[in-house]
Amino acid sequence: xxxxxLSNIFGQMADxxxxxxxxxxxxxxxxxxxxxxxxxxxxxxxxxxQGSLDTLAGVGKNTAARIDEYLRSGKIGxxxxxxxxxxxxxxxxxxxxxxxxxxxxxxxxxxxxxxIEDLQKVIEDGRxxxxxxxxxxxxxxIARGIAFHQRAAGRTPLGIALPIAQKLAEQxxxxxxxxxxxxxxxxxxxxxxxxDVDLLVSGEQGKNxxxxxxxxxxxxEILSAGTTKASVLLSQGFQVDLRVVRKKSFGAALCYFxxxxxxxxxxxxxxxxxxxKLNEYGLFKGDRAVAGADEEGIYGTLGLSYVEPExxxxxxxxxxxxxxxxxxxxxxxDIRGDLHMHSTASDGSTSIEExxxxxxxxxxxxxxxxxHSSSSAIAHGLNAERLLKQIEKVRRADAKIKGIxxxxxxxxDILADGSLDYPDKILARLDLVTASVHSGLASSAQxxxxxxxxxxxxPYVDIIGHPTGRLLGKREAMDLDMERxxxxxxxxxxxxxxNSHWARLDLKxxxxxxxxxxxxxxxxxxxxxxxxxxxxxxxxxxxxxxxWLEADDVLNSKTVSALLKWVSWRRGRGKKx
DNA sequence: GCCGTTTTCGGCCCGACTGTTTTCAGTCG
Numbered sequence: 254x255x256x257x258x259l260s261n262i263f264g265q266m267a268d269x270x271x272x273x274x275x276x277x278x279x280x281x282x283x284x285x286x287x288x289x290x291x292x293x294x295x296x297x298x299x300x301x302x303q304g305s306l307d308t309l310a311g312v313g314k315n316t317a318a319r320i321d322e323y324l325r326s327g328k329i330g331x332x333x334x335x336x337x338x339x340x341x342x343x344x345x346x347x348x349x350x351x352x353x354x355x356x357x358x359x360x361x362x363x364x365x366x367x368x369i370e371d372l373q374k375v376i377e378d379g380r381x382x383x384x385x386x387x388x389x390x391x392x393x394x395i396a397r398g399i400a401f402h403q404r405a406a407g408r409t410p411l412g413i414a415l416p417i418a419q420k421l422a423e424q425x426x427x428x429x430x431x432x433x434x435x436x437x438x439x440x441x442x443x444x445x446x447x448x449d450v451d452l453l454v455s456g457e458q459g460k461n462x463x464x465x466x467x468x469x470x471x472x473x474e475i476l477s478a479g480t481t482k483a484s485v486l487l488s489q490g491f492q493v494d495l496r497v498v499r500k501k502s503f504g505a506a507l508c509y510f511x512x513x514x515x516x517x518x519x520x521x522x523x524x525x526x527x528x529x530k531l532n533e534y535g536l537f538k539g540d541r542a543v544a545g546a547d548e549e550g551i552y553g554t555l556g557l558s559y560v561e562p563e564x565x566x567x568x569x570x571x572x573x574x575x576x577x578x579x580x581x582x583x584x585x586x587d588i589r590g591d592l593h594m595h596s597t598a599s600d601g602s603t604s605i606e607e608x609x610x611x612x613x614x615x616x617x618x619x620x621x622x623x624x625h626s627s628s629s630a631i632a633h634g635l636n637a638e639r640l641l642k643q644i645e646k647v648r649r650a651d652a653k654i655k656g657i658x659x660x661x662x663x664x665x666d667i668l669a670d671g672s673l674d675y676p677d678k679i680l681a682r683l684d685l686v687t688a689s690v691h692s693g694l695a696s697s698a699q700x701x702x703x704x705x706x707x708x709x710x711x712p713y714v715d716i717i718g719h720p721t722g723r724l725l726g727k728r729e730a731m732d733l734d735m736e737r738x739x740x741x742x743x744x745x746x747x748x749x750x751x752n753s754h755w756a757r758l759d760l761k762x763x764x765x766x767x768x769x770x771x772x773x774x775x776x777x778x779x780x781x782x783x784x785x786x787x788x789x790x791x792x793x794x795x796x797x798x799x800x801w802l803e804a805d806d807v808l809n810s811k812t813v814s815a816l817l818k819w820v821s822w823r824r825g826r827g828k829k830x
Numbered sequence: 831g832c833c834g835t836t837t838t839c840g841g842c843c844c845g846a847c848t849g850t851t852t853t854c855a856g857t858c859g
Contacts, residue, residue, distance in 0.1 A: 278842055282831040313832050351848095353857050388850060438859090451859085477858095479847055484858085494859075496846090509844090514859075521843045532844055 254734065255298055259323060260291035262332050263316075268344040269335040271354040272361070285311040288515060292568050294767045296736055298324055342368025350398040350476075350492075351391075359384055369399060397474070401486070408446035409491050410725045412755025412792060415440055417489060418450045421469065425495075428465045430458040433503055437510035438494075441562045443795035445758045446725055449492040451510050459497040466495050502534040504547035509533040515567035516560075523555050523571070531555075563798040568763075580801045583777075585794055587804040589812060590619035591787065593664065593687060593718065593750065593778035598643050599624035600632035601782040605650045605659065611784040613657040619813045621662035621685050622647050623718075626674035628666040629691055635663075637679050644682060658813045660684040664718055666691055671707025673714070680713035685820055687750065687776075689718030690731070698732040705733065709741050712824055716776045716808070717742065719752040719759040727756070735764055739771045746823035748774040748808045751800075753793025754786070765800025774819075775800075776808040 264287035267280045289311050290297055300306050301324050306317040319329050346357045346369065360366040363384060364375050372395075375381040382392045418436045425434045431454045435441070438451030456462050459480045467475050467483055476484040476492070483495045498506040509517060510533070524531035529538055535545025536554055544550035552559050557574040561582055564570040573579040594608055595601035601608075605622055612620045624643060625634035635643055644661045651659040662685040666674040673680065673688060680686055688708050690701070708714055720738065721730035742749055749768055752759045757780070760768065768775060777793040779786055797807065804810045811819060 276831085279831050281842080286831085311832065315831060351857070355856060386850070386855070391849060391856095394848085449859090477847055482846055484847090510859080512859085514843095518843060525843085530844090534845090 254296050254736070255324065256290050256293055256296065259297060259320060260287045262323065262329060263287035263290065265344065266329075266332055266335055268347055269339050271347065272339055272343055272358055273335070274354070274358055282311060282316075285515070286316050292566065292763060294763045294770070299736075340367035342371075345369065346372065349395065349402045351394040352398055356387070356395075359386075369402075373399065404490070408448050408726070410446050410755050411440065411443060411758075411795075412789075413489075414447045414450055414491070417471075417487065418452065418493075421450070421452060421471070421493065424469055425452060425454055425462075425466065428456075428462055430456045430461045430465075432456050432500055435507055437507055438512060441511045442513065442565055443563050443792075443799060445755075445761060445796060449494060452493065452495045453503070453506055453510050454495070454497050455500045455503040455506075456497055457499065462497050463495065496533075498533065500546065501542070502545050504549070504551055505531070505535045505545040506533045508548045508551050511562050511565060513566050516565040516570070519567050519571050520551075520555065523557070527555065529554075561798065563795060564801070566799075568766075580803050582798045583794060583802045583804055583807060583810070585791070586616075587807065587810045588617075588777060588790060588794065590617045590621070590658075590809045590816070591778050591781070591790065592621040592660075592662065592685065592716065592776050592809055593623050593752070594620060594781040594787070595624055595632075595664075596622060598622075598639075598646070599629075599634055603783055605647060606654060607784060608781065608787075609650060609654050609657055609659050611787055613654070615787060617657060619658035619660060619816070621660040621687075623662045623664040623687050625691075626663060626665045628668060628674045634666070634674075637675055640675065640679060641682070662687060664689050667704060667708040669693055669704065671704040671710075673708060673711055677711070677713060680711070683713070684817065685715050686713045687716040687718045688714045690722055694722045694728065694731050696731075698734060701731045702734040702737060705738055706741055709738075709745060709747055714747060715820055715823065716748045716750055718750045719757050719780070720749055721759050721761075721764075723757065723759050723761075725756050725758070730759070730761075735767060739764075739768050739773055742768070742773045743771040746774075746826050748776045751775050751777045751793050751797055753777055753779045753789045753791075753796075755789060755792045758792060758796045760800070762796055762799035765797060765802060769800065769802060769806050774808040775802060775806055778809065 263283050267283035270280045289309055306312055306320055323329050346352055364380055366372050366375055376392055376396050382389050418440050422434045422436055425431055433455045435453050437453045439447040440450055454462060463478050463483045467478050467485060471487045472485045473488040474486040481497045485493050487493055496510060521531045529536055535542040536551055544554040549559050558579055560570050591612060596603060596605045609620060625632040627634045627636040647659055647661040661683050663683055664687045667688050667690045668674060721733055723730035749760055765775060777797055779789045781787045
């Protein structure tokens with residue numbers, strides 16, 4: 254799949270054009286193409302073969318010709334020409350907070366700055382401060398931006414950012430001038446990783462609120478602070494933006510600061526079509542506000558249904574409002590069980606019975622115990638003999654604890670050749686089988702894809718666990734041919750996991766949507782190694798919602814009897830083919 | 831560069847904060 258490469262190229266072209274000072278509408282259209290391709294839930298190469306590239310939003314004649322050029326020759330001439338015009342180290346400077354394209358171009362042309370090291374030199378020897386339009390303060394801001402850029406490893410997982418955002422929101426609520434508080438931005442959209450935290454409050458005394466906020470214990474540096482807006486760095490190393498608006502604007506502001514940017518632009522376009530103006534203060538007809546206090550009013554007045562924050566990515570949600578195909582998203586209550594967890598038998602820290610009781614307390618009807626198999630030696634994986642004893646142990650626990658069904662399952666390793674770590678006759682003894690890759694994740698796309706496809710030929714494989722193996726911020730996802738994997742899953746009725754640990758969230762949103770479209774069931778499971786881990790299910794549910802999942806798309810929204818029926822149905826089907 | 835029942839040319843989302851300015855450019859979200 255060339256989507257990622259093409260998306261990167263168009264994004265890079267936008268960066269280069271920006272440094273070269275080109276028309277920003279043109280730059281924006283490159284950025285849009287970059288985003289549309291990276292969000293695309295199908296192979297861009299297939300659209301190209303069908304001759305339907307121009308059905309993509311924002312892709313016109315020129316862009317289609319460039320995609321065509323890339324898919325034929327492996328490069329784009331216009332891209333190469335831009336690269337030749339700008340020093341290689343320059344685009345990275347765009348990532349430095351406080352430094353924009355105009356200043357970068359000036360430093361390059363007047364001081365011959367071509368990379369971060371050059372920039373640091375001209376800051377130290379005072380030459381940067383000597384440029385027109387720059388002064389000592391601005392230069393200090395850029396120096397701080399460089400320091401932050403060098404220590405920040407990029408985006409923060411939601412699982413780290415959300416608890417911090419919630420704590421800050423709570424603290425804001427204790428300020429007497431604050432009326433309402435909400436978390437906005439990518440945290441509210443439940444993106445798997447976030448670049449910063451956006452908080453919104455309503456209140457009349459903006460200055461007081463901003464003053465109190467910038468004095469919070471976790472604030473290590475104040476980047477800016479006015480009467481309605483402040484940006485700070487936290488000691489935890491990421492940025493928090495706070496906005497204060499009046500009550501009558503709260504809904505408009507919440508909508509605006511929740512984003513995404515692309516969704517907002519689409520909303521504003523709709524407002525313009527209706528001769529209205531939309532900004533963070535409200536929806537206006539001339540000078541008169543026609544909506545603004547709540548989000549429902551904004552969407553309603555624009556003639557749209559309310560769009561859940563997880564869907565606000567300009568990935569077709571606005572069009573779906575129009576033709577009534579907006580999904581009724583999965584809810585927490587829809588989850589009836591958890592099909593992936595480890596006890597002390599392999600590498601978990603809790604007994605089967607404790608996990609079962611904790612799951613029951615969370616309202617579940619069933620759990621599946623999935624210890625590792627013998628190849629995962631480091632995780633004390635079970636050999637066939639131990640597994641058979643473990644099955645007996647599960648049966649005894651199941652008989653003992655009433656009100657919840659405990660299924661005997663396993664997380665079986667998919668070996669290098671695609672075979673499974675247990676023989677079929679052992680697998681047949683299990684109620685449910687999840688198969689996962691735990692080694693050789695860096696192999697070529699072709700190799701890992703074949704490995705998974707081979708494993709999926711085994712009639713006992715019910716679920717593919719954490720399919721791409723990614724660990725956010727630590728390990729890249731395997732470069733699978735997701736179209737082939739999903740179509741094989743659809744053909745054999747195999748479910749795919751959405752591993753809910755916040756560091757995995759694997760499959761991710763756009764792949765979930767591909768799976769849904771292919772009719773593949775998703776198992777949203779925690780991979781719990783302790784009782785607390787069971788609570789990670791919320792991250793899976795949110796990510797599922799970002800993938801447009803409804804209750805029916807989710808395997809573990811079934812009752813236990815429907816689940817077991819599904820297993821025998823699909824195994825029968827697997828054996829036939 | 832894209833796009834079109836107001837358009838094939840002339841638009842393209844909108845506002846806050848900062849610093850270096852004497853009224854605004856640059857950056858950010």
